[in-house]
Amino acid sequence: MARSPRSPAKKPRLRALPGRSAPTSPPVMDEDEDAAATLAYARGVLEAEAHAILGVTERLGPSFLRALKLVRECTGQVVVTGMGKAGLIGQKLSSTLASTGVRSVFLHPAEAVHGDLGRVGRGDVILAMSNSGATEELVRLLPSFKRMGVPVVALTGDAESALARGSDVVLDIGRIEEACPMGLVPTASTAALHAVGDALAMTLLRSRPFGTDDYALLHPGGKLGRSVLRVFELMRSGPSNPVVRDTARLSETVVVMTNTPGRPGAACVVDAAGLLVGIFTDGDLRRLVERGHTDFDVPVRAVMGKRPRCVTPDTLVLAATAQMRELRVDQLPVVDVEGRAVGLLDVQDLLASKFV
Numbered sequence: 001m002a003r004s005p006r007s008p009a010k011k012p013r014l015r016a017l018p019g020r021s022a023p024t025s026p027p028v029m030d031e032d033e034d035a036a037a038t039l040a041y042a043r044g045v046l047e048a049e050a051h052a053i054l055g056v057t058e059r060l061g062p063s064f065l066r067a068l069k070l071v072r073e074c075t076g077q078v079v080v081t082g083m084g085k086a087g088l089i090g091q092k093l094s095s096t097l098a099s100t101g102v103r104s105v106f107l108h109p110a111e112a113v114h115g116d117l118g119r120v121g122r123g124d125v126i127l128a129m130s131n132s133g134a135t136e137e138l139v140r141l142l143p144s145f146k147r148m149g150v151p152v153v154a155l156t157g158d159a160e161s162a163l164a165r166g167s168d169v170v171l172d173i174g175r176i177e178e179a180c181p182m183g184l185v186p187t188a189s190t191a192a193l194h195a196v197g198d199a200l201a202m203t204l205l206r207s208r209p210f211g212t213d214d215y216a217l218l219h220p221g222g223k224l225g226r227s228v229l230r231v232f233e234l235m236r237s238g239p240s241n242p243v244v245r246d247t248a249r250l251s252e253t254v255v256v257m258t259n260t261p262g263r264p265g266a267a268c269v270v271d272a273a274g275l276l277v278g279i280f281t282d283g284d285l286r287r288l289v290e291r292g293h294t295d296f297d298v299p300v301r302a303v304m305g306k307r308p309r310c311v312t313p314d315t316l317v318l319a320a321t322a323q324m325r326e327l328r329v330d331q332l333p334v335v336d337v338e339g340r341a342v343g344l345l346d347v348q349d350l351l352a353s354k355f356v
Contacts, residue, residue, distance in 0.1 A: 045187065048179035052188035053195045056173045060199070067153045067169045071204055076123030077103040079150075081112070083137050085186040086129040086193060093127065093197035100205045101214055109137035117144055126152040129197070131173070131189040133161025142166035155193055171196055226355060231320050232313035234353060235334045235343035236260075242267040243341055244300060246277055251296040253280050262348070266331040268341040269304045276333050276341040278304035283330075310335045313342065320345055321355045 071078055078097055082090035090106060097104035107119055120126070126145055130138050133156035142163070145152050154167035157176055164170045173196060179187040216228035236242075242260040244253045244267050257267050257280075269278035280300055288303060310333040311320045324332055324347065334343035 045179040048177070049188045049191040052176045052192045055176070056192050056196055059172055059174055063169055063171055064200070067171055067200060068203055070125050070151055070153060070169065071200065072207060074123065074125045076121055077105055078127060079105055079107050079120055079124050080127045080129070081107040081109055081138065081141070082129035083109050083135045085190050086131060089190050089194045089197065090127070090129045092194065093201065096198065096201045099218055100201065101208070101210045101218065102204065109135070109141055112141055113137070120145070120148060120150055122149055124150050126150055127155065128152055128163060128167065129155045129193055130163050131157040131186060131193065133158040133163035135163070139163055139166065155196055157189055226353065227318060229317045230313065231311055231315045231317055231334055231345055232343070234317055234349050235313065235345045236262060236264060236349070237343040241341070241343050243270055246271055246299065246301040248300050249297050250300050250303060253300045254285065254296070257282070262346070264331065264344055264346050266344065268333045268344060269300055270341050274340045276308070276310060276335050276339055277301070278306050279308040279331070279333055280304045281331060308333055311345065312336070317350070317355060321350055
């Protein structure tokens with residue numbers, strides 16, 4: 001008689017992470033595998049990778065400083081290379097460097113031997129990533145790098161490997177047991193390579209003059225770009241900035257609000273010196289009409305909103321957006337350090353840029 005599939009007999013045991021020998025094949029979990037044990041194993045994977053990263057912190061020393069100096073003084077581009085999982089980590093490192101203002105390119109080792117070595121030139125620095133340090137496609141590039149006079153920094157788990165021996169600087173992550181039931185799949189080792197790459201990129205960033213404005217220039221799209229965007233990049237200025245004198249009639253003010261490009265729902269009111277003294281909006285006009293005010297010959301200063309909240313051109317758009325939400329307004333005047341009305345931030349522009 002066949003055993004019930006829910007029988008506790010022959011229930012597989014999950015392999016404990018690290019410190020125990022890996023089985024020759026991964027265990028197959030029955031349908032009745034205990035959820036707590038499964039979650040415990042998953043947490044063990046995270047702990048193994050965290051342990052690997054923490055272990056590398058103790059290995060950082062003079063070689064890390066030499067690698068940092070090579071990259072910081074690089075007059076060409078930082079060429080990151082690696083195969084397989086290490087190569088994917090290398091692509092991310094190259095992307096991180098590029099996003100923080102360091103000229104960088106990823107070189108696929110297999111493509112390099114078929115002509116892509118032309119991407120490398122004098123003045124470049126090579127960052128070669130391989131946990132084993134024995135990756136054939138990578139090792140056979142070393143003589144070419146040497147002939148080109150390009151220094152090589154190896155990120156590897158074997159300081160005695162062929163890659164390490166052929167490199168100028170070695171960042172050794174040490175022997176790391178993988179967080180895998182078979183002990184084979186690159187997991188903890190790639191986490192360590194990833195972390196060391198980030199440590200190098202961020203330490204380099206810390207030592208260079210690169211601020212939020214530079215970051216914004218390289219990240220014009222998405223959430224990152226919006227987080228560092230300044231008001232002057234979105235505000236309506238020049239002919240699109242609706243400005244009237246405080247002596248202008250209300251009828252003139254409405255014409256400006258209607259005929260200014262983009263049809264803003266407000267007009268900034270200024271004095272003879274161009275200093276902001278008030279604002280008049282569509283909402284103000286609606287409330288006047290609701291109260292039966294039909295005299296459009298009165299000067300706008302008699303009906304404008306006085307002492308309006310405003311922002312400067314260098315204000316972060318995110319901060320200006322939060323201020324508009326708090327005040328429940330659709331426009332904010334933009335003034336310079338002297339108080340002159342230099343622009344208008346309109347909610348329609350925020351909508352178009354996906355800030356609201």
